[in-house]
Amino acid sequence: MAARIGNHRPSAPSAAFWGACLYFLVLLSASAQTAEQLQAEMKRMEAGAGFATDTAYLNLANELGFILAESSPDSAVSYLDLQLQRCREARYEKGEAEALKIYGNALQNKGDFRGSISYYSEALEIAKRLDGEKLVPGILNNIGLVNYNLGNYAEALNSFYEAIKGADLTKDANVKAAALNNVALIYFEQDKLEEAKEKYREMLAIYQETGNKGRVILAYNNIGDVELKQNKPLEALKNLQVAYQSATELNSPEFVEMTSRTLADIYAALDSADRAEELYLQSIALSRENGYGVPYAHSLIGLAELYYQKGELQQATDLAKEGLAQAETMAQPMQMRNANELLSRIYEDQGDFQAALRSFQLFKFYNDSINTSHSQRLTATLEAEYEFSKKEMEYERASSRQRWIIFSACAGLLAFLIILFVEYRNKKNLDKAYHSLQDKNNEIASKNEALEKALSQLKAAQAQLIQAEKMASLGELTAGIAHEIQNPLNFVTNFSQLSAELIQELSEERAKKPEEQDPDLLDEILSDLQLNLGKINQHGKRADSIVKGMLEHSRASTGEKVQTDIKSLINECLRLSFHGLRARDKSFSADFSTEVEPDLPQAQLVPQDISRLLLNLLNNAFYACANADFRKENPDLKPLVTVSASCIAKGSPKARLKISVTDNGPGIPPEIIDKIFQPFFTTKPTGHGTGLGLSLSYDIAKAHGGELTVQSVPGEFTTFTVFLPV
Amino acid sequence: MKILIVDDEQDVEIMFLQKFRKEIKSKRLEVSFAFSGEQALAMLGNSGSPDVVYVFSDINMPGMSGLELLSAIKSRFPHILVSMISAYGDRDNYNRAISSGAKGFFTKPVDFDSLKIEIAELLTNQ
Secondary structure: OOEEOOOOOOOOOOOEEOOOOOEEOOOOOOOOOOHHHHHHHHHHHHOOOOHHHOHHHHHHHHHHHHHHHHHOHHHHHHHHHHHHHHHHHOOOHHHHHHHHHHHHHHHHHHOOHHHHHHHHHHHHHHHHHOHHHOOHHHHHHHHHHHHHHHOOHHHHHHHHHHHHHHHHHHOOHHHHHHHHHHHHHHHHHOOOHHHHHHHHHHHHHHHHHHOOHHHHHHHHHHHHHHHHHOOOHHHHHHHHHHHHHHHHHHOOHHHHHHHHHHHHHHHHHOOOHHHHHHHHHHHHHHHHHHOOHHHHHHHHHHHHHHHHHHOOHHHHHHHHHHHHHHHHHHOOHHHHHHHHHHHHHHHHHHOOHHHHHHHHHHHHHHHHHHHHHHHHHHHHHHHHHHHHHHHHHHHHHHHHHHHHHHHHHHHHHHHHHHHHHHHHHHHHHHHHHHHHHHHHHHHHHHHHHHHHHHHHHHHHHHHHHHHHHHHHHHHHHHHHHHHHHHHHHHHHHHHHHHHHHHHHHHHHHHHOOHHHOOHHHHHHHHHHHHHHHHHHHHHHHHHHHHHHHHHHHHOOOOOOOEEEOHHHHHHHHHHHHHHHHHHHOOOOOOEEEEEEOOOOOOEEEOHHHHHHHHHHHHHHHHHHHHOHHHHHHOOOOOOEEEEEEEEEOOOOOOOEEEEEEEEOOOOOOHHHHOOOOOOOOOOOOOOOOOOOHHHHHHHHHHHOOOEEEEEEEOOOEEEEEEEEEO | OEEEEEOOOOHHHHHHHHHOHHHHHOOOOEEEEEOOHHHHHHHHHHOOOOOEEEEEEEOOOOOOOHHHHHHHHHHHOOOOEEEEEEOOOOHHHHHHHHHOOOOEEEEOOOOHHHHHHHHHHHHHHO
């Protein structure tokens, strides 16, 4: 016979007897307090003020109520009325729910199932409001038990199912195990023995995990019970031996009794009459001693059967009658049926057929009644089973879904952690890279600073160099300029001298007698005088413009563009350059020519800069074709510098002034032609050129939005062409 | 008597014409002008046996310089007298001119008095 469990409280298991053939076990854990201990503790607390609202006190009162409900349901009811009132006054909902549940237990124990249900329902309502719903699964389990007892198997299974689900959520292993036990009980009744065993095994696993020794024994006992019913006594024996030994070690009379009785049943089935007898006697002794009514009846009848088998009819009769009496007291139809069946056989063997018939009739009555209720229950359970398995499947699905969700969450978490790790590493690497980058940045910044400093120094140096170049070229030009000033001055001098002589002549002529005077001569002298004065004026202006040009040249460029007559600029530069070279090199000899397009438009340019550019080109050109070495090597060649100026794309927005300076010198070797515009590049001997002339000329052309190009055929000519926007 | 003046400055012609106005008028002196060495040589060369007896040449000229002209004249027409007139009367120019066969060396601005003496001397010797 399987035992079932209900009416839980965390630390004090329940004890109650149930109809039919099921036992409700008393399972006292070591830490549980007895009613006396609880009462003493409560008394102590009652000395303090406001104890009635102290939740600790109310919890203790509930524990006491629980024990009372199991041991003395009648007195428990009035006690619990008071307890409920206290909890309500203290507004202690958890205590109230607990008290309502215990109330339900008490009523259940009294047999008032409907009343019990209403208290449980009330308790459930409050428990559902409480945070975490921790009390809910236990209450549901108890409701299931009531329904079970009322024969409402469908509702019972539903409640157990909800209890298992709730217990899973609240991680209440005890309630889950109890509900599993109760589900197994229903399977057991349906003769679905494998399924029952499976649920018991689940229960066993839970109790083994929580270390509840008593419940482990119960599980083994129930599994053995199932196996016995499956007619597998040897397997049952193994489980019961474990259970019996544990019970003996635990030294708990309840468990020793229970396991010895089941073990006895097994040995009886195995025809080990002596072992069975021994164990039945132990069960009987313990039951009598502790007042375990139903087990007492069970073992008495079992023992009677044994004696009957041995042929000891008198003893069998006595034991069977005693067992029957006990079963009647306990209103146990199963035991009454068994006892009557045995007695009818005994009476028959003894020849007392009348008594045998009476007993058989009773047996038949109880048997029918059991079968009827059993078949009724079976019908109900078949329906219930369908509902239950449906729910179970749903639950399984839900929990597998949940498992899937948990698995996914774990996988997600893992992936997240991996990503986190990778990110962390990346970040570390990035940090490292960032730091080294920062270091490099700082380095670059400081280098940059140094470079900027160097650059500004270079710029200053360049400005100085440009100025120096300017001065150097001015120096080169000095001779040319001197000549260019000297010439007009010479004319001024000579023309003024001549004019003085002419006036002298004029005076002499006029001193003559009028008839001797030559009027033609006088006219001639006067017109010559006029001419001379014009020439003096002209050459004076010429000198003046040269001095002005020289001053402009030596001045730093203002960068201001003015309308400039290109033709006169070219001529001025050409003469300056030529005479400058000539003055410095007596052997210098070169010819030059200009091909300037008539009506060349004036150009907007910086004259100082462009004249510097032209002077550079011209000096280079004269130097190239007329330097002493080149002329010595090419005595037949007549050095010639040609300057041409024209306007290309005239009239269009792209109109440009094109000025070319060509010499018939040796040309520029192709290997250096790319370098000639580079600063400090020079082919002249050290000390004879700064190497900045062409570089500066190039910059000047660019600054005017123009271009400076070179074309050269070695041995034939070199042409520098400057293009300037008009 | 014919003399030739070589100078790239064309105003020199006016000065000479004024200065020797009387001599030219009296046909005692004939003055020709060339504005470059090349032109001067051409003028001398074209006339076959040139009637020019004296050439006065500037030194600093584009193309053929006065000194080159001096050498050319001296090699082709050794009997023609050549004197240099230059703004740069430095020793180097002077020595080169004299060593190349120049009769005299005059500086600019032209000292017409000494030039006149030179020509008067020439006319007298004729």
